[in-house]
Amino acid sequence: MVKLRADTTITVNILKIISDRPMRILLILATSLILVACSSDGKRPGNEMTEREIYEKAVEAIDNENYFLAIETLQQLENRYPFGTFSEQAQLEMIYAQFNGQELEGARASAERFIRLHPEHENVDYAYYLKALSSYELGLSLVERYFADEESQRDPQPARDSFQELNELIRKFPNSQYAPDARQRMIYLRDRLALHEIHVARYYLKRHAYLAAANRGRNIVENYQGTQHVADGLAIMVEGYELLGQPDLANKSLAVLKANFPNHKQLSDGQFVHSGWAQKDRKSIWNVITLGLID
Numbered sequence: 001m002v003k004l005r006a007d008t009t010i011t012v013n014i015l016k017i018i019s020d021r022p023m024r025i026l027l028i029l030a031t032s033l034i035l036v037a038c039s040s041d042g043k044r045p046g047n048e049m050t051e052r053e054i055y056e057k058a059v060e061a062i063d064n065e066n067y068f069l070a071i072e073t074l075q076q077l078e079n080r081y082p083f084g085t086f087s088e089q090a091q092l093e094m095i096y097a098q099f100n101g102q103e104l105e106g107a108r109a110s111a112e113r114f115i116r117l118h119p120e121h122e123n124v125d126y127a128y129y130l131k132a133l134s135s136y137e138l139g140l141s142l143v144e145r146y147f148a149d150e151e152s153q154r155d156p157q158p159a160r161d162s163f164q165e166l167n168e169l170i171r172k173f174p175n176s177q178y179a180p181d182a183r184q185r186m187i188y189l190r191d192r193l194a195l196h197e198i199h200v201a202r203y204y205l206k207r208h209a210y211l212a213a214a215n216r217g218r219n220i221v222e223n224y225q226g227t228q229h230v231a232d233g234l235a236i237m238v239e240g241y242e243l244l245g246q247p248d249l250a251n252k253s254l255a256v257l258k259a260n261f262p263n264h265k266q267l268s269d270g271q272f273v274h275s276g277w278a279q280k281d282r283k284s285i286w287n288v289i290t291l292g293l294i295d
Helices: 021-037 051-063 067-080 087-100 104-117 124-137 148-153 157-172 179-206 210-223 230-244 247-260 285-289
Strands: none
Touching: 051 067, 051 087, 067 087, 087 104, 087 124, 104 124, 124 157, 124 179, 157 179, 179 210, 179 230, 210 230, 230 247
16 A cells, blocks of 8 residues: 555555556545645645634734634634634734734724624623724824824824723723733823824914814813823913903913923913914915915
């Protein structure tokens, strides 16, 4: 006997018994088909793999950071074994693979689906966590990841969504292993949202929309206590109210600024110094008359 790979055997002497040439050709072809069907590593084709084998293939792809293959394999697993032994764990692996593979919308959708289908699952907090992280990552473009200073100027909605979703995780699962990291991320997000408000307020000052600027400053003071931007929010309120001709409101804001942030950059010997933002977009009369042709 001659041993073939994948435990396939043939008898050597069988070729001597068959003298008819066409039959010999058929035998050779049949043997070739057997060899092709048996892969070199002994693994079965995808449509013959068991649920465990498909799952382990997906996990191996994740371990190798081949997220595209992992997603493809996990989809195959769900299609073939939607209610199998590994179905719930595979859904969690899918969220992870999509998140790390930058399929962020897919990761959010998969996380929401898992939460809806398995609200009492022991690892549902993980789905909440990755859903929140996907929301924040959706607010980052490829370029903005390398220019952190621009981060506060992009659309803040994904950051707001992420903040709310992280807060939901902490509220529902205060003892989750992901809660400490979620709290730290919320602190960071809150700071970035406050900084975004600063940028918007300065834009309003630049456009001479002083009431809108003052309102943004008040929003920072009222809703972002504990961040490093509260002092700038107060300064914007002072400047906005002064430019509006509202000295009482300006003085009240200035008193709070002096009492809490005496070393603020817009205070000099107890006097308030305007930022200059309101002058940065001021156009001359000739610029207005000529529609920008003459400065």
